[in-house]
Amino acid sequence: MSQYYPLSLENAIVYARSIPDFFTADANLSCEEIGDGNLNLVFKIEDPISAKSLIVKQALPYAKVVGESWPLSLDRARIEREALVIQHTLCPDLVPIVYGGNQELAITVMEDLSDHTIMRKGLIDGNTYPRFPEHIGRFIAHTLFYTSDLGMNQQRKKEQAARFVNPDLCKITEDLIFEDPYRDVPNNDFSEDIILEVKQLWEDTELHLEVALLREKFLTHGEALLHGDLHTGSIFVTAQSTKVIDPEFAFYGPMGFDLGAIIANLLLNFTAQPGWSDNTELLEERRQWLLTSIKNVWDQFENHFRRLWNDYGIDPISKTPGYQNLYIQKVLRDAVGFAGCKMIRRIVGLSHVADIETIQDDELRHQAKVTALQIGKALLKYGRSTSSIDEIIDLTKQIVQTEGVSL
Amino acid sequence: MSQYYPLSLENAIVYARSIPDFFTADANLSCEEIGDGNLNLVFKIEDPISAKSLIVKQALPYAKVVGESWPLSLDRARIEREALVIQHTLCPDLVPIVYGGNQELAITVMEDLSDHTIMRKGLIDGNTYPRFPEHIGRFIAHTLFYTSDLGMNQQRKKEQAARFVNPDLCKITEDLIFEDPYRDVPNNDFSEDIILEVKQLWEDTELHLEVALLREKFLTHGEALLHGDLHTGSIFVTAQSTKVIDPEFAFYGPMGFDLGAIIANLLLNFTAQPGWSDNTELLEERRQWLLTSIKNVWDQFENHFRRLWNDYGIDPISKTPGYQNLYIQKVLRDAVGFAGCKMIRRIVGLSHVADIETIQDDELRHQAKVTALQIGKALLKYGRSTSSIDEIIDLTKQIVQTEGVSL
Structure with missing residues (x-):
């Protein structure tokens, strides 16, 4: 160099x-x-x-x-x-x-995509993106399927995985997402008002076990070429168009990681909503749109992925009855767990999200952080037993009701 | 070149x-x-x-x-x-x-290890190797632990994994172990006397599902630098010494694969025993020694591996209570499943084992093959729910009794 x-x-x-x-x-x-x-x-x-x-x-x-x-x-x-x-x-x-x-x-x-907006900003500005779920669901399904053993030559895939060994950027994820938030280290960055919640996080060994299992998947499961950093700041949008950028964290990892990033970042925006609207009806509508978008992202992913598998699967044994369902279930469970990790790290760890940080009202900002931590912890704890995306939507609604955040 | x-x-x-x-x-x-x-x-x-x-x-x-x-x-x-x-x-x-x-x-x-004997030959000759379980259990524990994310720098591990990308030899395993035996392809090689059992194998989609899941682990779970072909023909022995050779199949894969190879090859020798002794008492003693050796190999592996983890684990989050137990359970379950695949392929697939093939008596050789297939199928079907090595020993004993093979 x-x-x-x-x-x-x-x-x-x-x-x-x-x-x-x-x-x-x-x-x-x-x-x-x-x-x-x-x-x-x-x-x-x-x-x-x-x-x-x-x-x-x-x-x-x-x-x-x-x-x-x-x-x-x-x-x-x-x-x-x-x-x-x-x-x-x-x-x-x-x-x-x-x-x-x-x-x-x-x-x-x-x-040049200057005619597009960074999605995180667009969401904070209150825009909706009706075509986003189909776009991102298809992006994830196609990029993962065709770089995995399901959709590409399995010997070429191994050589491709070697070209995408990415130690420096994986290290950032391993530290900032799967380690630092769960112990008292200088790299963390959280506001004093959530110190009690953060200390609970450090002592919750049941939660740490889930993080350890997800970290293991991140370290060892080379399923497909991931984007690796698929938050709403890596996505350019207009009402009609979606463009995914910045895949410098790309590596061969577990499929659920990219989906988890999308789910987490839509949920982070969801938890921030009371900070952006004092109109109860609009707030309710906005939150419902975000939850529906999460469901639609998953459904679009699943539909595209199953269709690719059925039509273009290259591995004879992958056609065994029942295998595809088990595979999809695994991806869902991983996605839910990774989403939990990604929510928690944005509240406790080094790198935060503007959706929450730019809320002006101290109490609403505090409440958004607490809600995000509650949802993140719940996703981690229920991740391994999730059987449908609807359960995750319901879980989120329950937490918001329990937390007493106005809907 | x-x-x-x-x-x-x-x-x-x-x-x-x-x-x-x-x-x-x-x-x-x-x-x-x-x-x-x-x-x-x-x-x-x-x-x-x-x-x-x-x-x-x-x-x-x-x-x-x-x-x-x-x-x-x-x-x-x-x-x-x-x-x-x-x-x-x-x-x-x-x-x-x-x-x-x-x-x-x-x-x-x-x-030069000419003073040693290839273990497969030594076993066929009726020798015992009392130090083998400690040796091979320690070999597997040390080589896997220190090349995994548990025991080595996680960034260097990724670079090391890239150096051990091994498409040609992995392809042999993928085809001969995880695909060919389960469908009617010219690559298979089995004797006519087991055609009924082989046809059952081709139609058993419940079994294929287990094979698909194990194949997925082989293709995607880069846990540690495996030997990759750890059968008794890759091991030199004397009464006092064990030397592991021929790691040309080495690659980053699931830990259970090497353990499964040892278990499968000891069980293949076990199923062959009636072909090698007409003395009931000696036969019983020999078979008991083989089963005890399997149990001891696992126990030695587990003890060494847990000790390394506790004393030399480099990953703070791996010390989370409960994680080590879940990890060991995963390795056991994978090992049992892989052992099943490896037994079946030696009966139905391209490459057989001398333990069985050199039995002179047609009926005893036939019976050994049938027993090996029965045990292999049982290991595949119970693999995902195994909770101890003793269950596998008991399962093997039950199958041998059901099959009516003289003990």
Whole structure:
């Protein structure tokens, strides 16, 4: 990586011009750095005449989190680029186009999606995305099925898994999601008002057992090429379109992990809702929409996944009666458990979500955190015995009623 | 691999001389090819004066099975050599010393174990190996624990797993153990006298479901660096010593697979016993010794593994109360299921075992096959609910009594 240097605006333009057949030779290109600078530089390069634009994304050799900075492998840019290419091949309408890349500079050049909104922001703004469940359910079903032993050559899959060994970024997940929140370590970050709930978390060994089992799955179950960080901040949306970005955490892991990320982040937005509306009727409607979306995401995933299995399954023994049902049940249970981990870490761990953190009212923000912890713990404890997504919806409703959060 | 050529006896001597500090420069070395020529050339090179000797093992670029020949990656020699080095580091007394190797020529130079006997032959000859359970239980516990997320750095483990991606040899296992025996394909090889039992096997979808679940574990659960082919033909023994050889099938897989191989091969010898003794008392004693050995192998594994976990576990969350017990239970259940697959494939599939095939009496050989299939099927069906090794011993005894095989 000795040839690596961080791009300037001018470098980024030069690089953008090197993409064949995109900009005309005489185009007068503008360039703007639009990233948050924590992990990557993100340049938007535009030709104001043709209105064509693209993104040059460059990985930085470190991560900045809450003022701290630690080194991070540049190889993640290769992983992200290769994952994007695979995911785009499998779901062309749901993943940005990759125009090119450079290994030494840790660069990926890709489609500009500035006409889309980051879904987390869109949800906080109160928008709805009626096509999202079909889009994300299909994205997850297709990308997981076709990279798994069910849908691809099982020898090529092993070699592909080796190319997606991703120790640095998996380490972040292993620490921040599956370890830190459950013990008193400096990496945690929680507000003083939930100290009692957090201490309960540290002492709840029944919960730790579930976390240990889920951590084991994350460490050892190489089922499919996961996105690996599929929260609502990794998804661009409009009313009509969904685009999944940022798969730098991609690796071969358990299928339930990507689904769990979606469920957790919709539930985090759900718990934040009282902070965003004082109209009881609108609040109720909004929460119902979020719960229905969770159910629809699962149902869309399941329907697409079963159809792919039945029509394109390559493994004769996978057609054995009863096996598909057991497999789907496993994915659901894993998804529920992972969703629980992902909710808890966003309240107790290093990295929080704007859905809750930007609630202005202290009491409503506090209540959102407590509710998120309650739901997260319940998902962890019921995960291994879940038999349908409806149970999870009902469980969530019960907790909200018990917590006395106004509906 | 363009520099590859199969060694002649003279080449092998030249290569042996290149090992530093082993033979004296003026030694008059003898060389003999002692392999079976199906997968590898095995040269024994000896200095008759000093009586020092070593083995030069070279992988062939093909596998010969029942007259057929198919291409096979030479990279398996690297995998075998690197696995031997890791296993020897973890269990110096139980694995031959590697003196050197050559990547292009697919060569490994290692300790000569001619004073040992292949365990399968030793068992057929009626020998007992009182130290075997402690040896193999410790081998499995140490090699699995220290290559797993429980006992080694979890980021280095991922990189190590990538080095042991072993598509060619895993494919052999996937086909011959987890697929072919359960359907009517030309690769199978069984005697006409068991055609009814084999047809039952092909139609038993309840059994296929168990095979599908075990196949999934083999394909996706990268728990530890397995030996991958730990039958009694991969183990050299004397009354005092045990040496595990031939880890060319090594890869990151489910821990129960190696244990299942040992259990299956001791049970195959168990089912063959009536073919080897017409003295009822000796037969009973022999069978009891084999069952006790199985129990002791498991107990030794469990004791060693728990001690390593308690004393050297690196993962804080793995110390959660109850987790170790659940983990051990999973390994046991997997081992029982894999043992079932491995017994069935040795009766129905391509590759058989001498324990049964060399029984002279047709009826006793037939009975041994039927018993092996009965036990194998029972292990598959009870595997997922097993709670102790004693249940497996009892199950085996019941089947033998039901089958009416004389005890």
